[in-house]
Amino acid sequence: MGIIVQKFGGTSVADSEKIKNVANAVIKEKLNGNDVVVVVSAMGHTTDNLVKLSKEITSHPSEREMDVLLSTGEQISMSLLAMAINELGYKAISLNGLQAGIRTENCHMCARIVDIDTTHTVNLLKQGYVVIVAGFQGFCGKNEITTLGRGGSDTTAVALAGALKADRCDIYSDVEGVYTTDPRVVKTAKKLDMISYEEMLELARVGANVLHPRSVETAKLYNMPMRVRSSFKLDNLGTLIIGVNQMELNKPVTGLACDSTQVRVVICDVEDKPGNAARLFNLLADRNLSVDMIIQSYARINNNTNDIAFTIAKSDLEKFELIKSDINDIVKASNIHIDDDIVKVSIVGAGMIDRPGIAAKMFDVLAQKGINIKMISTSEIKISCLIEKRFANDATIALCSAFELDGAKVADVKGDLPVV
Ligand code: ASP
Ligand code: MG
Numbered sequence: 001m002g003i004i005v006q007k008f009g010g011t012s013v014a015d016s017e018k019i020k021n022v023a024n025a026v027i028k029e030k031l032n033g034n035d036v037v038v039v040v041s042a043m044g045h046t047t048d049n050l051v052k053l054s055k056e057i058t059s060h061p062s063e064r065e066m067d068v069l070l071s072t073g074e075q076i077s078m079s080l081l082a083m084a085i086n087e088l089g090y091k092a093i094s095l096n097g098l099q100a101g102i103r104t105e106n107c108h109m110c111a112r113i114v115d116i117d118t119t120h121t122v123n124l125l126k127q128g129y130v131v132i133v134a135g136f137q138g139f140c141g142k143n144e145i146t147t148l149g150r151g152g153s154d155t156t157a158v159a160l161a162g163a164l165k166a167d168r169c170d171i172y173s174d175v176e177g178v179y180t181t182d183p184r185v186v187k188t189a190k191k192l193d194m195i196s197y198e199e200m201l202e203l204a205r206v207g208a209n210v211l212h213p214r215s216v217e218t219a220k221l222y223n224m225p226m227r228v229r230s231s232f233k234l235d236n237l238g239t240l241i242i243g244v245n246q247m248e249l250n251k252p253v254t255g256l257a258c259d260s261t262q263v264r265v266v267i268c269d270v271e272d273k274p275g276n277a278a279r280l281f282n283l284l285a286d287r288n289l290s291v292d293m294i295i296q297s298y299a300r301i302n303n304n305t306n307d308i309a310f311t312i313a314k315s316d317l318e319k320f321e322l323i324k325s326d327i328n329d330i331v332k333a334s335n336i337h338i339d340d341d342i343v344k345v346s347i348v349g350a351g352m353i354d355r356p357g358i359a360a361k362m363f364d365v366l367a368q369k370g371i372n373i374k375m376i377s378t379s380e381i382k383i384s385c386l387i388e389k390r391f392a393n394d395a396t397i398a399l400c401s402a403f404e405l406d407g408a409k410v411a412d413v414k415g416d417l418p419v420v
Contacts, residue, residue: 002167003125004029007039007135007157009173012231013077014044016084023084025172025234026130030090035125037164039135039157040081042073047150063108067137067147071097074134074153082132092130095121097137097145102156104138110149110288112214113138113156116163133160154215162222169224170238171211172231177239178203178210181256183411185393186400190407192254194240199254199348202382206346207259216241252358253349253403258392260343262292262311264375265320267327269334272299272306279330280308287323289316293344293377293386305334309375311386314340342374343392346384347403359383365402369394 006029008022022040030036041047050069054061061069078094085092101117124131135153140146148155154171161169175183176191178200183189195203197220204213210228219226219241229238270276277296284291294310312320317338324336352358359376362383366373371394375386387395400406 001033001035003037003161003164004032004034005037005039005157005161005164005166005169007153007169007171008041008077008081008231009153009171010041010044010046011174012172013040013042013081016080018231019043019077019080019084022081022172022231023088025231026081026085026092027088027090028234029170030130034167036130037121037125037160037166038081038130038132039153039160040074040077040132041135041153042070043077043080046073046076064144067108067145070147071134071137071145074136078132078134082130085130085132090130091128092132093124094132094134095124096134097156098139098143100131100133100160102133102138102159104140104146104148106140106144108146111138111140111146113148113159113218116159118160118163121160121164148214149212151212152214154212155218158215158218158222158224158226161224162218166224168227169219170227170229171215172229173210174230174232175210175228176230176233176236177228178208178241178255179411180254180405181396181400182208182258185258185396186406187410188406188408189400189411190405190409191411192239193237194242195254196244196350197241198381199350200241202346202348202379203255203257206257206344206348206382206384207261208255208257250351251349251404252351252355253347253405254351255348256346256396256399256403256405257348258343258345258396260389260392261314262342262344263314263317263338263340264309264311264342264386266307266309266335266337266339267331267333268307268337269303269305270308270331272304276331277308280327283323283326283330284312284320287319289319289323293375293384295375295377311342311344311375339374341389342386343389344384344386345392345395345399346382347399348382349403350381352383353380361402362399365398366395369398371395 082094104111135156179189226241
């Protein structure tokens with residue numbers, strides 16, 4: 001008998017009927033002879049609504065109080081699910097992050113899990129309970145509530161699976177698995193049977209709204225097999241995420257994602273001297289501002305300056321505005337230009353390693369559509385291009401067709417993609 005960790009996202013527990021449906025999925029797994037630990041997200045748009053509510057009170061809520069507030073969402077769904085399972089005649093008990101021993105870093109709203117004390121959970125499993133754990137939360141110091149960042153329940157589930165040495169971690173939502181791209185944009189996007197951690201990690205990072213990137217990182221660390229599957233079609237196996245995906249290696253590109261959550265910042269006319277980039281990015285790091293694509297232009301010969309451009313999350317723009325004058329003081333820029341009319345379109349595939357011509361093909365496809373590329377960045381298995389927002393769908397459709405990411409069948413997905 002093994003341990004299976006199941007995670008149910010916000011759409012899967014959006015109302016009482018759906019919670020009852022989840023209770024059945026949990027019992028189905030239990031009847032397979034497994035010990036089951038369940039991680040839940042907050043119901044539907046609860047977390048968004050709680051954020052909205054806080055904004056009605058203050059524009060600068062304390063991060064500690066935000067964690068106290070947001071952690072309540074998952075506690076509603078965990079207790080309701082425990083009741084639904086009890087109602088079907090099975091033993092179930094819910095635990096919040098603290099009760100489940102999920103210790104995090106000492107920081108609010110985006111804490112990383114550092115350790116999980118599974119003693120209590122293991123004892124409860126031994127007593128025959130289904131253990132339901134609130135996703136997205138933990139504690140630091142002496143019982144201070146923390147949260148893991150939006151969408152963090154996936155990471156709770158995988159980290160718990162790792163700590164419990166579970167056989168598998170199943171992530172349930174209302175889609176049938178991981179698709180080659182967003183099926184709302186490309187109707188014939190293909191569902192993948194398998195994808196590697198590396199590819200999934202890149203896709204999650206570049207904006208495929210399926211999984212919290214840190215959950216994939218954690219799965220890779222523990223070598224924990226993960227499945228993304230639908231809570232409404234329990235017999236479908238969804239997409240398996242594992243170490244190596246040999247099946248797809250004969251294809252250069254596995255998936256495409258389009259991220260519209262970033263803005264481009266250009267720091268103009270920075271003096272080209274040692275230490276300027278370090279000072280600039282240290283300032284951003286001190287404010288906890290994550291930077292994605294970075295480009296530094298050639299130094300201009302006449303005045304020895306260059307431009308440094310990078311992207312940050314749109315949601316960090318307010319924080320960035322607060323340090324604009326410090327940036328000016330430090331690197332003496334002539335102008336700081338912010339462009340929010342952009343999206344980042346990325347192709348990802350382990351099969352592009354050592355295969356020349358993939359970037360050229362991507363740029364060609366964009367050129368044929370008359371799309372200008374504003375920034376480019378690459379990793380071993382990813383190529384990202386920043387383009388104007390109005391071309392997002394055109395680029396996605398054309399690239400999917402060029403790299404065979406679409407098929408003949410229309411993807412069977414409902415209007416709503418998972419609430420992450
Ligand atoms: N409820 C949290 C959110 O909406 C965490 C999660 O759903 O994973 O971000
Ligand atoms: Mg959620």
